[in-house]
Amino acid sequence: MDFAGDRVLVTGATGFVGSAVARALAAKGAQLTLLVRAGSDRTNVTGLDAVLAEGDLRDEASVLRAAQGCRYAFHVAADYRIWAPDPEEIIRNNRAGTLAVMKALKAAGVERIVYTSSVATLLPDDHGAADETRPATPEQAIGAYKRSKVVAERLVEDMAADGLPVVIVNPSTPIGPRDVKPTPTGRIVVEAANGKMPAFVESGLNLVHVDDVAKGHLLAIEKGRTGQRYVLGGQDVSLGVMLADIATIMGRKAPTVRIPRGVLFPLAYANEAWCRATGKTDPFLTVDSLKMAAHNMYYSSAKAEAELGYRARPYREALADAIDWFRAMGKIA
Template structure:
């Protein structure tokens, strides 16, 4: 029996490299689409085929898709602060349209599109689900707007026959968060004792390896045109920091920062970044606006239809702490 060939866009990224590992563990052959000069350190030692290209160009995407049985479109421009949003929309929206069109033209059996819970609605003081109403106007910042638009494009493609299944990961943590992600940065700051206080917000935290396995389950069992939340446990930021403290043995911050203070700090930090450093500030207005809502979500649909079953969040916290302390940017904290 011929093994399947799966294309993973962004397979060198945080979630993508774990999807690659899950596919290899299943016995599939894996091709990764990465940009020229991309950091491939998350794939070192893995038997994968690297194809260089750019999501912003259809011909580049079409070459990568050729001969594949499945496509996992994980790649995205994930920045919460930027000076020019145009490249983000080109990558996240047009790039998604190109991947789906190229994969459909190539006759792949399944396309799994990696969206985000950030593109979903959250009821007031409630828990978001796949069918919670949302709109572009509800999306703070260019990243969420671009991902919402890309998700809508994926849904429309499925309606006209593309074999697309959508997954909406919540907030993954774990090993190989090399950049790190905004949540990984919280862990790094905690380990380096650079988090004296916290804002009142909430997150759905999940192990990145569970999210990766959820992608494969979506390809195998997901219904075309459906969305599936790949989440874990709903925790306030204070509770999450408490879990970090319990696992690491380090004290958790006890002081809460009022929203107005956080907003003012971010306003100043962004102004300094735009006029002086030209680098992302430690806190952006988009992050502060996002913090106004508790990002709590329900994964029961994925559990029921896909057999998705994430493990205890403590295991993922332990893995993330171990990575950041031993090999990641918090090594000095160990």
Template sequence: MLTLITGGTGFVGTAVVRLLLSEGHAVRALARRGSDLQNLNGLDIELAFGDLLDKESLRQAIKGCRRLYHVGAHYSLWEPSPEVFYRVNVDGTRNLLEAAMEEGVGRVVYTSTVGTLGHREDGAPANEKTPVSLDQMTGHYKRSKFLAEEEARGAALRGLPVVIVNPSTPVGPRDIKPTPTGQIIVDFLNRRMPAYIDTGLNFIDVADVARGHLLAAERGQVGERYILGRSNLTLHELFAILGQIAQLPPPRLRVPYQLILPLAYANHWLSHFITKKPPRIPLEGVKMAKRRMFFDNSKAVRELGLPQSPIEQALEEAVRWFTDNGYVKK
């Protein structure tokens, strides 16, 4: 069975590609010309060059495919031109789902994010049913993914068999960019993390995220969404684990949110008007950190059989990979 995947060059996408290949699937990966293909080097896959904004390239890429994993997205906490989020994440998703509908694809897994989910006022972990609205989305990335998820649900109502997965914060090897979370790990390893703020995230092994995609294709209910997560950790707890793995002292200084926010605004201003480069303290990341992004993954565990590998193991693999691949200074 031929399967098309978008975003196969990225962190989560390459994990999905490798798992599909290990289970005997024929894989076609959509990639833009000029993309960094190092995560796909040496893999027995077919490359289809195209773009989410080029409808004809999508029609050609999806021909003959019975399954589609739409993992690709524009993921960043800052861009000089925010409209790129909406073009790629919203318009691109709509274009791809329309092509899948035309081709009669038998199952689609759309990769969203826990960033589109709500938060509970009592601080308890949120789930797929926690109320949320577009107005509650912080920043253009989360807003665009919220709107893209609506495109996926709309396609499901029109008859396309779409299942939505919402990964939390994956960690592990081959985070080549790296992602914002990977950059936190790299900065810690390079002793560039002198302090932390009182926030928290849900972390999961990227290999479990990949398995969750395949399980969603096999067992997921059309139109439903599933949180692919594992461990709720504060940043303080994360750095304590990384410190044990890397034999480095974790940061001891906790910076108040009220202090870091004006610094983030200043960084944002400098990036937007002066440097045109990503800020060292991303404003959207700081705004997200105001709440602990803790989530309840029990639906995915119960209905999909989502594996729950120890997060310490995934962090150890991430540290080893970043160290072995030149991200950590000697």
């Protein structure tokens, strides 16, 4: 699809997935308007030919101003924290932000919308790869972030049923360049590449190049069915294999010590308590992350492949790109 001459709004373009979506749109000729928070890190939008509209996701009026004249919109932004001193804050932010953005886009008359959800809204399948037919309830989701995405996705589905022209995409676990924060998975890549993960809790992830996720967003706005959700994933990989691949790229010895989850729960509780006491906001080990590790988070993109023409490259290419970028940023020695 060619976006030449089309004004397109993107939220979350200063973030990891949002910046990839914005760059994919720019390559297709879109005239970009990027909704950004005042004082946000603009590293990921440097060099992009775009209008930067300052606003807040929870402020419907600021989103409406940014959306004026936009034919399409991609709502990628979210409060992406796995942990917070007040977990309910994550749920409140993602629900209120999604509601305000969708109402503003409807009021602005945007023709077509893609909402970025997450595979966090789907129940894992311990016997295989989960897909769009396994929606979770908020009560079934582990942790505040996953609950918040379930709540927000159900809200979007209800608005789609009322006529909002929105398609939902569910990225799995993206890796690759421009992970400035970094994401929890990006932190694993950095720590492992620097030789600081001699042991691990075994689990499973579906890893995908962030630029393939971005291409999936563009396919969704072109071919996706209103109100439908589409998993945008890559390859199912155990954490042990991922760490071994990182070690191979870095010329290091792969970690082989597997730690039982149970013995780490006291450390996770202590780590969270320390963060509350010190004001830190990004514990590396949390209770919810250990609970999540009990399930292999494997997912199928068959629906997106069949309906959208979505494809993902081998995950090792994404891993290599991520390591190259982190090294260039000085995060990997």
